[in-house]
Amino acid sequence: MSNRMWGGRFKAGPDAIMEEINASIGYDKRFFREDIAGSIAHANMLAKTAIISEEDRDAIVQGLADLRDEIEHNTFNFSRALEDIHMNIESALSERVGKAAARLHTARSRNDQVATDFRLYVRNTIDLLMEQIGDLQRALVKRAQEEYASVMPGFTHLQTAQPVTLGHHLLAYVEMLSRDYHRFMDARARLNVCPLGAAALAGTSFPIDRDMTAQELGFDRPASNSLDAVSDRDFVIETLSAASICAMHLSRFAEELVIWSTPQFGFVSLSDKFSTGSSIMPQKRNPDAAELIRAKIGRIFGAQVAMTMVMKGLPLTYSKDMQEDKEGAFDAFDTLSLSLAAMTGMVGDMVFDRDKMAAAAGAGFSTATDIADFLVRTLNMPFRNAHHATGAIVALAEKNNCTLEQLTLEQMQSVEPKITKDIFAVLGVENSVQSRTSFGGTAPDNVMAQVNHWQAILGA
Amino acid sequence: MSNRMWGGRFKAGPDAIMEEINASIGYDKRFFREDIAGSIAHANMLAKTAIISEEDRDAIVQGLADLRDEIEHNTFNFSRALEDIHMNIESALSERVGKAAARLHTARSRNDQVATDFRLYVRNTIDLLMEQIGDLQRALVKRAQEEYASVMPGFTHLQTAQPVTLGHHLLAYVEMLSRDYHRFMDARARLNVCPLGAAALAGTSFPIDRDMTAQELGFDRPASNSLDAVSDRDFVIETLSAASICAMHLSRFAEELVIWSTPQFGFVSLSDKFSTGSSIMPQKRNPDAAELIRAKIGRIFGAQVAMTMVMKGLPLTYSKDMQEDKEGAFDAFDTLSLSLAAMTGMVGDMVFDRDKMAAAAGAGFSTATDIADFLVRTLNMPFRNAHHATGAIVALAEKNNCTLEQLTLEQMQSVEPKITKDIFAVLGVENSVQSRTSFGGTAPDNVMAQVNHWQAILGA
Amino acid sequence: MSNRMWGGRFKAGPDAIMEEINASIGYDKRFFREDIAGSIAHANMLAKTAIISEEDRDAIVQGLADLRDEIEHNTFNFSRALEDIHMNIESALSERVGKAAARLHTARSRNDQVATDFRLYVRNTIDLLMEQIGDLQRALVKRAQEEYASVMPGFTHLQTAQPVTLGHHLLAYVEMLSRDYHRFMDARARLNVCPLGAAALAGTSFPIDRDMTAQELGFDRPASNSLDAVSDRDFVIETLSAASICAMHLSRFAEELVIWSTPQFGFVSLSDKFSTGSSIMPQKRNPDAAELIRAKIGRIFGAQVAMTMVMKGLPLTYSKDMQEDKEGAFDAFDTLSLSLAAMTGMVGDMVFDRDKMAAAAGAGFSTATDIADFLVRTLNMPFRNAHHATGAIVALAEKNNCTLEQLTLEQMQSVEPKITKDIFAVLGVENSVQSRTSFGGTAPDNVMAQVNHWQAILGA
């Protein structure tokens, strides 16, 4: 509907209205490559099985290759009267190669054709998104390596809870992205069956070779049930779901960047490239890219809602409702791709303020649990009792307006006489993070081991 | 992102990525008229309050009018580097009228400017949608008038329950659309306050006259709180909600048309204009427009989900996330507008098969409740007992493989001896619908009264 | 399904499965009062129109009143075999008053009965929610009055933009809640038509008086179309939409409270009553209630999604799908009610740190726009030029590591020679907020005027 309100034309006659609501060429031309690849595979198979002649096959294949060139070079004229990409290409092929073109549609239908095209398109999209997720993971691992021992507050409820290392925090997102990567991989494996040959809905009486077309197009196998093959849009919804969860992860990191870049936190400065300034307030830097990434989950998930709603209660097999499968999906995948690119760029050149992070990490008696753990470990106190004694020690520090490290041994012994000077070895944020050596814990050595682990996997 | 996957460029440098994610001119140029109207009102007010001179005002107003002409005639060059519609126009104005243009932005900011523009745009859109709802109502009332006495099955659970009149059924949608109309009207009234003068977020120290700009732009009053004025996007969500409910109604009627146009039902034939045929199966007519309308609620409601998600948990005042308010809303409103136009077209020229409907209405002992009501009314039987006796009479008809009308009086008296021949006056679908004269009931006279009522309201 | 996984019983026989999926008494007993009120109104009308005798009416009305007492005192035994609240009450009434009970269902059906009950329930719920919104508004206005002149940073992009008053910020939420209030009011007005008398779907042949029942139940009028009356669930979706938008507003304020109560911001302390502490870290206070309120929009909006999905593509009239209208709506309304109560409580006893807010308001040259406005106003510079000169002044302050107030007149004149000492009257956050006197602006006098305005409206 290009750039203006449809409504401006709502007095349009039925023909204009029907064309407007019915034609898909405005967006499905996007998969001309997939459509042509599918037709070439089909033509090759028809010739191999002697359903068409080799001459016809050659004419068709050459004609299609020429059309692909034209479209790639923007010299092809798309016609909205021809409704969709399939008819645009079939019609042009017919003009170019004549009668041979009329044989191409033997033993297939638009129903299996569009299902094949769209699966190829989504598969290609997934490949791209997986590569981009890898890029973002590599960018994060690189920063995690630099910050493997930098101390920052570990938050719960956005309140300082315990000190952690910044590298550890960044690697948490590498974990999330790894699950995203595998969700896309699973979706890809599940969608990679070939509908071609399901024909309109019932299969065909021609002696086609569905294994051959499936293989040529890189599918694992032909779909086993023709009715399902033309009706299934799970693959769109599942891929949108993987995209939504990935976008959710990006929104969490984006929110952190927005908060961390406030003057109050001051943990991070985003580069000029991904923020906008104010000519009047030179110190002000608006984290535009982070905010937009935070917001983008809306439209990605909105597309998933839309598609789920479309498919709800739809009888088999093909219904025109299914034409709604493309625009929202295109937009959602583009949006995730762009968000990943922007986040990768931001991660690469943002600047952390290690001093501010370290100072914040030490505030608020954040190592109190280290005292409790010391009491359990050294004095064999039950955890709940140790917890209680620690509360008393922290209260003492608060009353004296000092840090835990600044309490004297005597002061601590006034709470629990059996405490020894060894306790000072667990106080302080550096000691605290050093001590968290359990697998998966935040100790710098652990973080570096994880960095190495990920570098090996990601080839960074 | 026009016609190809962003990802194809995902190795693009930061500048390209940031421009891609940040620029809104691709879609917000759609409200150039609103932006220019807002600027003209602002300039008039600045002159009236002597903040700028009358000469400057005149230069600005003329310059803006010229720009509007250019854009309307497609001779204006939009620049993506200038990000959005506001900067594109401001920059062009500056080229044309020089220093005066630099005074236009006094006492305002992009934050109140975009909020004003978008409210104007949504208000205009609502006006259009309300007009289109009226068109569809008029089309339905016209058909209801024709079919005020045509009998069809009234369904519950998609099973025949009681006979009703087709006119009555069509008027049910007129009722739904009336609620939709008023929901849009309420949303319009609520959004019709003017943010202009809220400036960036805090108001301004200039002696502006907000009542004047509000009035010139057709708003009821200026917004009362500057922070709220630039932060509020309720009006988008509320309007999307009204659109979703309206689309839900259309989806219900569309589903009925799909079912009614199956060979099994055969209640309706959709015209060629809104269906597609098959060159090979001439009798086959696919209800494409109805299916698409049924599906469109997905994208409309998806836009509402998206916007609600964007606004969730967003601190005051303006955040860049809010830039996501437009594209989805534009698409949703366009989609509803198109769906209304298509439905109005379909209603106008579809052909009902009155005989098939009447035959279906009479099947399945659909007037059984009329017998029960007769027993209550005439014999003063308690309703639950009458219900029981009726079951026995229907069972008798079923056993004799005849309709209720075909039973003899004796047969009926074998169940309930007090039944008189008056009972035959309530049997048959015509008698049944004639009898439902309670207010809101399906009797033809009622339907015609409602037709008259709606014609008076709708001016049909 | 109480407290365990259905699946534990998934080998259950068909009867158990059907009862589990079909019975609604587990949740619809919640509107026993509405069901009984509807039946009493119906009985009164049946007697008035001589469809039943006065004796029967009296027996029915007394019987129903007794049943209501029993249910209120928890001495009534609900039976799942009787499926729903309507049959539970009808069956019990029959046991108590015998034959008269069998006449109560004359000229009505479960379809119009449940539609009436649910409308009454939603109407009552709206009344409660509107009262609660008023409570929260009053609590906010009270705090706004106290803080009408307290200065805090006005944020855009969560970056300090310009100083504002805390009272002004709090009143922004009063505005949002006012729109919420009116959205509920509009939904209430639209739903307040009476379905009773629509019977199963077609109306009835009994000479009922629908105006009488509508009036007795407090409805504005009877519904005009019987098919629509039993099919309409707009009123649920519209009310859920109003609830979602209100929950969105609460989520925004909740997010602010979470951020403001971090040690880094330190703008507010939430009371012990609405936060949880840590026995080990006495200074740590988790803003649990705020976090939960922030999250609750999920389930409220989830209910709206669910109901919209249920109604999509549903043919007229009643389908069993519609039984899904209640549980989600109950949960959503309860959740909003609880969130409003919790937010009202939090607002009442949270403690603001005015010093921290004021200090933050002054940081970052937040009054730079005041300089620009001064240059425009005093020297008649075009806004864009003034903007440019201000940037140079701010850069000077930044270079000298001082605030704008701390620059000397000479320093400022080095940028713009025409600046006079009057400029010092606009510097400083107090001066800045004082100057924003445009309608809706943040000046303390404006805020106090708005406080008075709201107190008059809200009766606070």
Add this chain to the structure above:
Amino acid sequence: MSNRMWGGRFKAGPDAIMEEINASIGYDKRFFREDIAGSIAHANMLAKTAIISEEDRDAIVQGLADLRDEIEHNTFNFSRALEDIHMNIESALSERVGKAAARLHTARSRNDQVATDFRLYVRNTIDLLMEQIGDLQRALVKRAQEEYASVMPGFTHLQTAQPVTLGHHLLAYVEMLSRDYHRFMDARARLNVCPLGAAALAGTSFPIDRDMTAQELGFDRPASNSLDAVSDRDFVIETLSAASICAMHLSRFAEELVIWSTPQFGFVSLSDKFSTGSSIMPQKRNPDAAELIRAKIGRIFGAQVAMTMVMKGLPLTYSKDMQEDKEGAFDAFDTLSLSLAAMTGMVGDMVFDRDKMAAAAGAGFSTATDIADFLVRTLNMPFRNAHHATGAIVALAEKNNCTLEQLTLEQMQSVEPKITKDIFAVLGVENSVQSRTSFGGTAPDNVMAQVNHWQAILGA
């Protein structure tokens, strides 16, 4: 909130409000088994690594086993003041085994504990759902075997397109369910990592053995990043997504059953067990279970929307918002489980009307494409030309008001002289379905082969 509106108490004091919004014991007691299993594994590990003594371990393990018995026998008193299942059990354990209980919480926190419990719960739920999906597949395969050669119309746009076999149609759902099964399997594999030992968020300084606890609880491995381990709720969203897609499939079949059981279609009769009758209209059978299954996708997907919304923009690590992860998920999984059980029951005892289906399959020249294929195959006509000739033949049959089989050879030759009498071998619905022997096609032999394939996989 049990059985009444919270609002009734909205004037309650802060303590009641906070308890209402904060406590989770009302629903999280559902995973007492998982909580106890996790604690036993933790105790065993603590003893093995000498962090606690074997005596303490024995006391703890015995105490927990006793508590599990009590809860299973409903003799345990849950306390809302103790907030959640963890504190209820810890407190009860403390009463029973004294000091040993106080050592159980060493080296863990509620954050990793609840993450572990919920993963175990979801894993168990997935196992159940997978088993139920298998049950439904087996029921469908059994019916497909019976109906492998029964002919019915294959629909596109709900219009008859080509004849297919009913067995083939039923197996399409087996395919969909197989994807659902594998989606759950993938989600299960991805969630099966153990958070235990992540402690509050940073890991611990105790020498714990995370591999040991992971193994005892049946996890594949411990989670690699402690921050991620306590923050991740992907596993809930991914499982909800698998559930939504499965529910979408059920909604499609349910819609078909609703349509097929109308008198107009008459393809299927649902048994009394899964439908409700009318005492007054004995032939009326409402497909209640099918309608409810069709509707249930609403609440399942609504839960997914809710959880996605909760997680959007949530900073690491644990925030109280995450407590919203359970109720919606419980309800969604219960609902899917119930829907699967009901659908399995319905499939098992519904009765198909083969005659009506076959008659419908043959109507509307549904074998026209078989003629076109014949012309291509036998006469080597290009497909598009064959398509054209077929249209003329069908028009002839329509004009003569006969079926395609009833045309004479001469009549057909009047369209295309080269047609031979062999054409009669492809006419008729039986011939048509017999001919669709391409892999995945609808030919009875294919269907039986697929039945055998699935029986081998499903052990039916």
